[in-house]
Amino acid sequence: MPESESLQAALVLAGFDALRMIGGDALVQILLLQAGEQDLENLAASDARIPIEQYLRYRDAALDFLGDSFATTAFQTGKILVRKLEKERPPQMTWLLDQYKHAANQLPLIGQAAVLASAGNPGKVTAKMKTKDVLLITIERCPECRGLERFKPFCNINQGVISEFAHLFLNLGVSTKETRCMAMGHDRCEIEVVVEEVR
Amino acid sequence: MASAVDPSVVAREPRLLPGFTAIGIIVLAAIAYSIRVSINPAAGQDLLTFTFIVANVVGWLLGAILRNRHPKSTLGFLLVLLGDAIFPLNLYAPLLLYIPITHGNVPNTATGVILVGLTYHLWNYWNRSTARFALPFYSYFFALAGVAGIVLTQFTVGLPMWTVAWLVLLYGLAFNEMSFRLRPEPAVHFAIAAATIMTASLVVSALAYRDRQPIALAALIGGTFILIFSAIRERADEAMSRAHGMAAWLGVTFTFTALLYAFHSPLWVYLVATGAWTLVLAIVSTRQGHGWSEPFPESAWWTAMVLAAALAGVLWHVWLPFVMRTMSGRPLAEATTVALLQAGLALAIVSSWRRRYPQIAATMEGFVANNVLLRLTSYTAPLLLIIAVAGTWTVLHAPSPANVYATLTAGTLLLIFGPALTRHYPTEALDFAGVLAMVFSAFNALESAWLSAMVLFGAAAILLVRRLRGATWWTFVAFLALTAGGLALQPIGSARATVVCLAATVVVAWASGREAKALARTGFWSAQAAGLLFWFSLAALLSLGRSWDAVVLATWAWVAFIASRLMRGVGASTSLHACLALVAASAVMLLTRPAGAPVLLIALLILAALLLELRHLHYAGFALLAVAIVEASTVGESTWLILVLAFCAAVLLWRSLASGSSFAHLLFIATAGACAYLSMPGRGPLQAMPIALLVILLCVVELVSTRISKRSAFHADVTSVVSLLLVIAIVTAEVVSVRFSLVVLGTLLVAVFAIRYWIVAAEHHRVQPLAHALTRAFGMIIGAIALVALGRQAGLSASQQVFTLSVTAWMLLPLLLRTPRRTVASWAVAVALHILALGVYAAAFFVRGDDPFLFAACLVASGAYLVWRSAWNVAALEHFAAAGVVSAICLWGWAQGIAWPEYYIFTVCAYLSVVLLRRTAPRIENAIALVVIAAAVAYPYYALLRTTQREHLAFLAGASVVIIHVLLQSRRHAVMVVTVCAMLGLGMLFGAVVHDDVRLNLLMALVGFVVIADLGLIGIRSDRRTRVGEIEYDHNRVTR
Secondary structure, eight states, X not given: OOTTOEEEHHHXXXXXXXXXXXXXXXXXXXHHHHHTXXXXXXXXXXXXXXXXXXXXXXXXXXXXXXXGGHHHHHHHHHHHHHHHHHHHOOHHHHHHHHHTTTSSSSHHHHHHHHXXXXXXXSSEEEEEEEETTEEEEEEETOSSSTTOOOSSOOOHHHHHHHHHHHHHHHOEEEEEEEEEOGGGTOSSEEEEEEEEEEO | OOOTTOHXXXXXXXXXXXXXXXXXXXXXXXXXXXXXXXXXXXXXXXXXXXXXXXXXXXXXXXXXXXXXXXXXXXHXXXXXXXXHHHXXXXXXXXXXXXXXXXXXXXXXXXXXXXXXXXXXXXXXXXXXXXXXXXXXXXXXXXXXXXXXXXXXXXXXXXXXXXXXXXXXXXXXXXXXXXXXXXXXXXXXXXXXXXXXXXXXXXXXXXXXXXXXXXXXXXXXXXXXXXXXXXXXXXXXXXXXXXXXXHHHHHHHHHHHHHHHHHTTOOHHHHHHHHHHHHHHXXXXXXXXXXXXXXXXXXXHXXXXXXXXXXXXXXXXXXXXXXXXXXXXXXXXXXXXXHHHHHHHHHHHHHHHHHHHSOOOOSSHHHXXXXXXXXXXXXXXXXXXXXXXXXXXXXXXXXXXXXXXXXXXXXXXXXXXXXXXXXXTSOHHHHHHHHHHHHHHHHHHTTTSHHHHHHHHXXXXXXXXXXXXXXXXXHHHHHHHHHHHHHHHTSOTTSHHHHHHHHXXXXXXXXXXXXXXXXXXXXXXXXXXHHHHHHHHHHHHHTTOOGGGHHHHHHHHHHHHHHHHXXXXXXXXXXXXXXXXXXXXXXXXXXXXXXXXXXXXXXXXXXXXXXXXXXXXXXXXXXXXXXXXXXXXXXXXXXXXXXXXXXXXXXXXXXXHHHHOOHHHHHHHHHHHHHHHHHTSTTOOTTTTHXXXXXXXXXXXXXXXXXXXXXXXXXXXXXXXXXXXXXXXXXXXXXXXXXXXXXXXXXXXXXXXXXXXXXXXXXXXXXXXXXXXXHHHHHHHHHHHHHHHHHHHHTTOOHHHHHHHHHHHHHHHHHHHHHSOXXXXXXXXXXXXXXXXXXXXXXXXXXXXXXXXXXXXXXXXXXXXXXXXXXXXXXXXXXXXXXXXXXXXXXXXXXXXXXXXXXXXXXXXXXXXXXXXXXXXXXXXXXXXXXXXXXIIIIHHHHHHHHHOOHHHHHHHHHHHHHHHHHHHHTTOOHHHHHHHHHHHHHHHHHHHHHOOOXXXXXXXXXXXXXXXXXXXXHHXXXXXXXXXXXXXXXXTSOBO
């Protein structure tokens, strides 16, 4: 693992928000105490970056504490992350939406947004149209499930991000399915995205 | 390992960029020298060969020592890089000149250098943990050097071309296998390099097939199959597979072309077939790749773009006559039309498909590149189709001229139906092509200006309608531009043009009223311009000649003024600004163009009446009325004077009724009337001096009465200002007429002191304190001029008189330093000193000549500024002092007959560079740096390109070395350094191409060495700077 890998603090802040929805500030405190990462609480700016090791300790603590409900919380974290982005609405996003507004369907836009958003973060995200109606997002060296061994797919934050992005920015209902996951011993994670509903 | 060419590294270490430029220049010099000795080995110069070898060895040794001490030493890195970069060239020249086996044999020498280079870089690559070059370099070097070495075997060993083709193919195959199986670092670049070799093998095979030998064709087909296979094999990685895919498509293209060649096809078949193939590639690119076919659709698009561009580029001399009237027809018109039609359709298909089914890029760079390429495709397709339409029109013998009607039809259709296709094609690309077609059509119809104009107006009308229906802002801009084009074609002075201009004015103004902000402003300005054109046309129609232009401008200014009163918002403000611009233009016209008295007087009176209506400017109206009266008095006919005076009286009466300042107006009429009377024929301005003095005396009396009776503040202010203005006018008249009458000056001196005494800085008078101070200042100036006048009478030369004036500046200094600072009095003395010192500079330039008194005068005035600067501690005064020194140096250069503008420019820039280095002007440092770059480097660069004189190159070299030092030392923005480096590099390249001169090579090498040495010096200083506790500043001198 390269030493310089870090990710945006916005992810952790979104995670706190998701936890607060379940158990308030107390739950966040307990988890941080368990992870030995109390200084994460002082993260103020969402554009700050934190080392991935710090994030992984926090994730493991949350996983231990939450058990099966971790998946739901992670999915919710992804959604909160996108909602914050929607509020800021960076000009690049408007430009990107404008570029793809005449496309036959919006899946390529979701794929392109996933690729561009991953720039500077750990792992390598690529996307391509598997068929005309199925988008395949591939994540190599996925930071979300790094170092885990599970029996079922684990990358719920990514799926939450994709679903909420489609919902908020494109007015689309999409379903996501993780077909390969590094936590299950695959060489990379793969998420298939299909449009279910046009609102 | 971080590569040296990594942008982030360059951003951290600004010295790298000038260092690369310096190395580039030295390499350029070495290349130029190598080419020279290749053409003529007798042109070899031992000195230059030795210089390059020494530079090589010193670079390596010194660089190695520095890197041993500090592994991250920039200078060490640059020196080693210099050694590496010129090493092959250093090998080349001595081998060619001095070694018996290779003496005079270019292929053998080149092969030897390639072999040594390959060995050396293989060794470097083997030890790549300490590699000097960025790793991607090695992949391409091994690929291209290998190919070059093999191609040279046809000269060194005498191999036939088909053998060479097979050897290159085998080399490509081996490289490709090595790249795939071993995946040497960096894998992507090695894979792309392998595709490059294979493409090179296709080119060599195609060249070998000139003799139609089947074995060469076999090499071509074999290479193509290998590429198809390797593209499929590399499909796991997008970049590698697409590079191989594109090479494979090129291979198929080469193969088809070779088959056409094998069957002795005529030229038109190649064109039509290439167009058709482009179309096929475009259709392939719209297919979704799966599994083995994944690399091919995307690369088919790239290949289609390359082929379309190649077709358009190669056939430009055939298709240009389709759309440009300046060239006659060429053969192959039909084939070209078909080929361009196919290529245009191909690109249109790709663009339309990609709009509906966009690609997903793997990186941000890829995303940007995709967008750029797609936009290029979208914009190119309709342009090619327009050309094809014009060609078809010609081929089908449709009504001529085809280049008018065909482009007109295509443009109209695109502009009208473009928006309807927005779902399938970018509207802006169709609009762009439509407007361009219209412009071409109008351009081609220039023989009938009316037809041209109608085409442009037609296009403008379409765009206006589209804008009104909600199209984007640029349609309005295009509407304005096309309308302007149509108006520019109107024959001013004809009835039709007058009506057209009027109609355009109304339409543009109406359309602008529906816009907002900047668009509305631009529209209203355009409407004003169209209106002015209408007004000029009407004037010409009424047989008013060009001498009436000032009156035409002035009257339209009235129209604009009335419009500003009638309109609201942007329309009102724009009309008012247009009115002011027209007033200024009319005034300039009056000053620059000779006109008869009636024109002059009418224009002046119209302008004066208008200015009196404008708030804040009505004083200028009074002045213009006065000028009109004076001008009328010089005509020599009392009728004109009476008429003008009557008009003035009427205007002033209107003015006084409107604003109530009747006393000031009556006083003005009285003064103007007196001046007019005194300036009547038979009395010159100088004869009028005593009367002007009398008026001043009256003013003094007026002031006295003001003080005694305490009348209105306005009354007192006006009187003091009038008296001051008269003083200035008389002094100016004395100096400009070079009379220097001691009597007048003496009388003035007395009058000034009297006025000053009677002006009271009373609390209710607004202007009086200022007038009081200014009177003092002018008293001093008059005294100084009187001294000069005395010297003049004593027989001093002009230079000595200037020197006397500079001495008077020193006489003022004690008074200035004694006066308490930041008071009106000190301000007044400062003004006087400025006028005297700057007067010295100006007078020195007027007098010129090789007289030491002149240079001394400038230096003496400069010294006065320096003393003043040190006493007041005002840094800005340094600039005035520097102006004196710069003046002296320039005057000396002038006297010596130095004709190179660079001498004078560099003098100024030298001082500005000092300012930059001293950081005495923190707020405008960037502006100064830009001025220095523009003047010191851009001028010799421009002059070099224009005249090709090598002296400019020498100036460019010297200036660049200094400016790079200054920019780096003063920590200017990297873009500035890049600009200077680019100009230096391009200038040197230009010099090397134009001049076949060994001394120039030596100069280039020297410049490169000096830049690198300077970078080392800057680095040493930077390293020695104390960093502990240091406060770091940003560009605005704000602490971080």
